Amino acid sequence: MSTKYVYLFSEGDASMRNLLGGKGANLAEMTGLGMPVPQGFTITTEACTKYYEDGEQISDSIRAEILDYIGKLEAIAGKKFGDPDNPLLVSVRSGARASMPGMMDTILNLGLNETVVESFAKKTGNPRFAYDSYRRFIQMYSDVVMEVGKAYFEKLIDEMKAKRGVTQDTELTADDLKELAEQFKAEYKSKIGQDFPTDPVEQLFGAIKAVFRSWDNPRAIYYRRMNDIPSSWGTAVNVQSMVFGNMGDTSGTGVAFSRNPSTGDKGLYGEFLMNAQGEDVVAGVRTPQTIDQLKETNPAVYGQFVEIVDTLEKHYRDMQDMEFTIEEGKLYMLQTRNGKRTAAAAFKIACDLVDEGMISEKDAVLSIDPKQIDALLHPQFDAGELSKAVPIGKGLPASPGAACGQVVFTAEDATEWTVKKGADVVLVRLETSPEDIEGMHYAKGILTARGGMTSHAAVVARGMGTCCVSGLGEIVFDEAAKTFTLGGKTYGEGDWISLDGSTGNVYGEAIKTVPASIGGHFGRIMEWADKYRTMKVRTNADTPADAAQAMRFGAEGIGLCRTEHMFFEADRIAAIREMIVSKTVEQRKAALAKLLPMQRGDFEGIYVAMEGNPVTIRLLDPPLHEFLPTEEGDIVALASEMGMSVDELKAIIASLHEFNPMMGHRGCRLDVTYPEIGEMQTQAIIEAAINVQKAHPEWVIVPEIMVPLVGELKELQYVKGIITETADRLIAASGLPMKYMVGTMIEIPRAAITADEIAQEAEFFSFGTNDLTQMTFGFSRDDAGKFLEAYYEKKIYENDPFARLDQNGVGKLVQAAVRLGKHTRPDIKLGICGEHGGDPSSVEFCYRAGLAYVSCSPFRVPIARLAAAQAALKEEKEKA
Secondary structure, eight states: OOOOOEEEGGGOOGGGHHHHHHHHHHHHHHHHTTOOOOOEEEEOHHHHHHHHHTTSOOOHHHHHHHHHHHHHHHHHHTOBTTOSSSBOOEEEEEEESSOOTTTSOEEEEETOOHHHHHHHHHHHTOHHHHHHHHHHHHHHHHHHTSOOOSHHHHHHHHHHHHHHTOSSGGGSOHHHHHHHHHHHHHHHHHHHSSOOOOOHHHHHHHHHHHHHHHTTSHHHHHHHHHTTOOGGGOEEEEEEEOOOSOSSTTOEEEEEEEEOTTTOOEEEEEEEEESOOHHHHHHTSSOOEEGGGHHHHOHHHHHHHHHHHHHHHHHHTSOEEEEEEEETTEEEEEEEEEOOOOHHHHHHHHHHHHHTTSSOHHHHHHHSOGGGHHHHHSOEEOHHHHHHOOOSEEOEEEEOSEEEEEEEOSHHHHHHHHHHHOOOEEEEESSOOGGGHHHHHHOSEEEESSOOTTSHHHHHHHHHTOEEEEOOTTOEEETTTTEEEETTEEEETTOEEEEETTTOEEESSOOOEEOOOOOHHHHHHHHHHHHHOOSEEEEEOSSHHHHHHHHHTTOOSEEEEEGGGGGGSHHHHHHHHHHHHOSSHHHHHHHHHHHHHHHHHHHHHHHHHHTTOOEEEEOOOSOGGGGSOOSHHHHHHHHHHHTOOHHHHHHHHHHHOOSSGGGSSOTHHHHHHOHHHHHHHHHHHHHHHHHHHHHOTTSOOOOEEEEOSOOSHHHHHHHHHHHHHHHHHHHHHHTOOOOOEEEEEEOSHHHHHTHHHHTTTOSEEEEOHHHHHHHHHTSOTTTTHHHHHHHHHTTSOSSOTTTSOOTTTHHHHHHHHHHHHHHHOTTOEEEEOSGGGGOHHHHHHHHHHTOSEEEEOGGGHHHHHHHHHHHHHHHHHHHO
């Protein structure tokens, strides 16, 4: 049986969303409910996919099916396509299965030409309306189908209004609009080189192709990437009989929500315009009236509309976003969909619908997009001020929230300006390094020219809950002058800029921010999420303050404590540098002895903050050169302290330079080369655990010591030997019956595919998916931003693999390691500690892969809790 590509609205229903798209499925559902829907048909998403498979052509068989359905629509409407005496006019609209407001294109009034518009004017007795519809159609068709652009048409309208001495489009006469239509056609011919099409069938197929094409326009591609929508889905096309809101003062058009999309408050919310077509309401050309004023304009239509809204909300059991048209006093419904809403509104609406008995707790948990939680936990821009601002550049949205402050170029200045002047600052850097940590802590926002979603700046900023935009390669720095140039303008130290870490937008002005606010509705939803999830959520935290913040957000342990971040503080960096440049084991041990009490104190603070919950501490991971001085003054001071010449120290620093440090002398390789590092760190971990256990006998402290970058069983055996010898000796001396675990990060592909061997020694695996992604793809996470945009444009990749786990490649390595590890050690503990642990789609993958927990930065813990609950509930639904 051949594939059916076209369906009348009366042939579909809401369950056919994947095939008919959201708009088509809902038009079919409303038709089935007996609502006043202008009839039409939907060309399926499969037809869109076939269009691209066929080299962006509509096949003869689909073309014939569409023409057949035009005949069916003519029979329903009692009008003929292209008939001058009784013309059928249609709208052509996109409709993907996922709602993508404003991302794709619409054409109204299709079917008009010179002959039809004249008879249409006579038939309706309303020439102004007929020519208004015609000029709109020429403008939309030129813009959407032929990509001429709107700007010149708008200029012609403005010139006509100025010539006539009027300010509103509605004040132009029929003759004015007729003249405009002629000007529009002349503009079309000058740009395209041929006359505006008069054949309605040619117009229709041009419009259908344009909607299919719009699935791949830049804004649609970007929206898909931000919202996890695969390019393979395609869009449906809805061809619908026109109803006209621009026939005079008894006609109009509007958009309404069944609840307030900003606050979630129950009650009709929306706007309408009389004597207008759909785009006028959203385009801002005229100021709309509020929906409650419709009660005065047309009480009967208002009453009917209120009834329909109530029916639709109860039917869909969610807040509805609806478009309607009134044609000469008669109401028509053009669309309904589950409405987009702010984060605060989402939580309130979900709770209210439960309280109203419309949905269950489980439905409420499933109804919220976990990524929306970001907006509740971070400052946001004032909506009114943001609407007037124009971005000067766009980088990667590395850490969410909004930031406004004065530009500084060094971490030291960020600290000084904040502490001494009380200033709000934005730290602008080519890239950040671990030494910048204090300044990053004080900055309201961080902007970098280099680095991706998992660069140092991005990871640290997310951990702190600080807004960050990274990888904005268009920035040109002049370090000497302390300026940067972006968007054609130069900004100096002290100039105000604003960053949107949720979109990546950068603004060259101060924009007011509003603080984050978490209401009681958030707490209720999270309580329900915790009730239904089975996977644990831990945090990545390196300080007691981060750990405490994560606990407030509901973390159930630490999945990654990075010991190296502790070494960059001013009182420690000297000792770590002394250790690195030591020539003998004795010198190295003497330097490590200085670090021991500091590390032990850090770990004690973290164990106390976590109140007996599990803590996984990773041994030193980064290459040693990261800790060494680069400034001449620091080099001279260190040489003096170490009793060596400056040249000798410079030679040591040069010898530690690596061509590819991320694959160099780091991780467990440091402990193989310098076992005393592993000894000191194990001593600090175990002594801290013993001290806290003695102080808090009500807790059970079980240290989890994680060896990074293992790729070979014998590596792990060697480092584990250092750990166990030190730990067993200390525990025996303490007299406490303390248990501890030794595990490894799976971050090298070889470790994943030999996980059965590694599990002989590792009691737990934690998937370090940042490095695992980097090593699997073979590109640097700090440099990938330079070329990934080209990959998105050419549809080689749909998403940044560092932001969303590559389930097809890296995911297979994770699944293999889970399977192999469990085969050797059935009770092996499995988790993930890469940044993917806070990405909802990656969390669902981890749940399905059989991981016991995910770990993410503190401010992403609530996102992971909700995503983990949704993963469990989705699986429950599938099984049911």
